[in-house]
Amino acid sequence: MFELDDTQRAFETAVRGWCERELAPAVPALESGERLPYELLRSLGTDLGVAELLTAMGEARLARLSAPAASKGMRSDADPTTPTQLGGDPLLTSVLLKEISRVSPGVALVLISTLGCAMTILERGTAALVERYALPLLRFEKIGAWALTEPGAGSDAFGGMQTRAVVEGDALVLSGQKTFISNAPHADLFAIYARVVRSEGEPVVRPVLVERGTAGLETGPPLRKMGMHDAPTGEIFLHACRVPRANLLGSLGEPTQARGGPALQTLNLERSVMPAMCLGIIERCVEESVSYAKERRQFGRAIAEFQGIAFKLARMELALENARNLVLKLAWAQREGKLDARLASLAKLYCAEQAVAVSLAAIQVHGGAGYMAELPLEKLMRDAKMFEIGGGTNEIQLQTIARSILS
Ligand SMILES: Cc1cc2nc3c(=O)[nH]c(=O)nc-3n(C[C@H](O)[C@H](O)[C@H](O)COP(=O)(O)OP(=O)(O)OC[C@H]3O[C@@H](n4cnc5c(N)ncnc54)[C@H](O)[C@@H]3O)c2cc1C
The missing domain is CATH 1.20.140.10 (Butyryl-CoA Dehydrogenase, subunit A, domain 3)
Structure with a gap:
């Protein structure tokens, strides 16, 4: 419990070596914005086998979602549902993030933000959404953003949320604005929290997946900030942005949970x-x-x-x-x-x-x-x-x- 075992120690050494070789020399260009962190993230995924471990986890989740109903309740150790348990060991994730942050906390922020988007899909998405959207994020082929904060809703993100999604037949139509979102200026996929208006009952807050390129979704340029210059942060604007209703994560019928x-x-x-x-x-x-x-x-x-x-x-x-x-x-x-x-x-x-x-x-x-x-x-x-x-x-x-x- 109080120290790393041999496998964790070996992983730490490998990540430190990668960070010294690949990441440290890139920091000045990342800080000035001449270089973006995403291609480095892809190398990290490949060179350290991180993408493979994450993808195996996503595939295990997919298999579980696709399995017959009777076996869905059985959970095995090889099937952790979140990318925070790299290879089934949460300490490996901590080691990875610690080592990256010794050199560039911003690159670690970029990583957890894309994984935050993937995790939201793994936790609440259907097999089709996991296959189409989560797996490319876990392979670092695509970059994700996790968008909760709004100009008028930060600490009170749920109480103050203005972003709305209205069900129109097989579609959801989103309007609103998000701010301070990591990866927003460059992400391919956005998990956007919105107040979903239902035909019956109070609106419920749910994440909705929106792909870059969808009409009605725009992102602003990277915001200038005090630090974390190597992690682009930005705004998202939604003007009657129409996505398939299937992009809703979770069902509308579930009761609204407090806070x-x-x-x-x-x-x-x-x-x-x-x-x-x-x-x-x-x-x-x-x-x-x-x-x-x-x-x-x-x-x-x-x-x-x-x-x-x-x-x-x-x-x-x-x-x-x-x-x-x-x-x-x-x-x-x-x-x-x-x-x-x-x-x-x-x-x-x-x-x-x-x-x-x-x-x-x-x-x-x-x-x-x-x-x-x-x-x-x-x-x-x-x-x-x-x-x-x-x-x-x-x-x-x-x-x-x-x-x-x-x-
Ligand atoms: C670099 C960066 C990256 C970020 N990335 C993301 C992201 O990827 N996705 C995302 O959704 N958000 C992201 N955020 C937003 C972040 O989560 C919010 O900034 C944070 O939750 C605070 O909200 P706010 O900025 O609106 O501050 P406010 O909520 O307006 O707070 C202002 C001050 O009031 C205090 N305050 C508020 N309510 C209370 C209370 N009840 N009691 C006592 N004090 C209170 C706060 O602690 C703070 O000191 C990011 C922020 C930064 C800086």
Whole structure:
């Protein structure tokens, strides 16, 4: 439980090697926008066998959906339903995201966003939708986006949602707008949450699949932002956008669940993978800082010999240990089917706060050099801030934790 086994360690070594060889040299071009992350994502999928593992999972899901009704209730270990269990082991996903995030948290964000779209289909889609849409995403042949946030509906994404889908015969007609959506400027496929108007009863919030190129769907240019420059973020505009009714994920007959229902499953999973991304930032910052503090000399001695610096490093190490333990616990909880909103929010909140605090401390340890773009620290700090907002803000995580312990 407290350390990686041989298989996980070997995977970590392979991913680190790939990131040093392929990803690190590409970061300046990704940061400036000269290069997009998607072709790198495809190489990652192929070179590290990630696409193969994900596709096997999608195919297992497809087989299960296509199986006769009597055998559908039987679930085997080889049939995890979510891409957060790479090869049936959630810790492999954590290792993958941690290693990518040591170099480029943005590329990890691009990856989880496309998988978020795939996962929504795997969880709620028919066999036909899984085959047509989820498998190409899992092979990284197509890129997906997962679109919940709107200009007027962020933390209150469900209560404030304005995007509407109206059933017209065999079609759904969508109108509305989404914003701050990862991959939106370049995605091939969008899982868009909309308030679906039914002939009877209250509207229900459901994800609907929309392909790029569908009349009535437009995306804006990449938004300029503080960090995560290697993960394009943008808006989606829907003007009477007509898609087949079969693109609706989930049935309209199901009762509306309080506070988000199906989207919360994806949000909990997003919250449960983000701590591994924060861990990558923390781990890299601690390593860089310890080594710099031992080398850098001022006043005739290594700066590590000053208690002010040594104590800072000790606190950074404490955050690293705690974050690592939370990531291990999350993987254990996922494997045991014990992942709940409390644990996902608690881990996401702690790891996001520590990624910001540790990256700022790392810059301080490095002095002027830490502030310069030549070192990875200022980028990691700008990227770290996203984790206190995306996937639900710190305040919303606190609210979720409080609600779960007080209920
Ligand atoms: C880089 C990036 C990528 C993103 N990618 C995606 C994506 O792929 N898909 C997607 O759907 N969304 C995405 N988001 C959107 C993100 O999930 C939202 O920004 C986030 O949920 C917060 O919503 P908001 O920005 O509207 O802030 P608001 O909800 O307006 O919040 C503003 C402030 O008020 C606080 N607040 C709000 N309600 C409460 C409350 N009840 N109690 C206390 N404080 C409260 C918030 O914590 C925050 O501090 C992304 C965001 C970023 C920055």
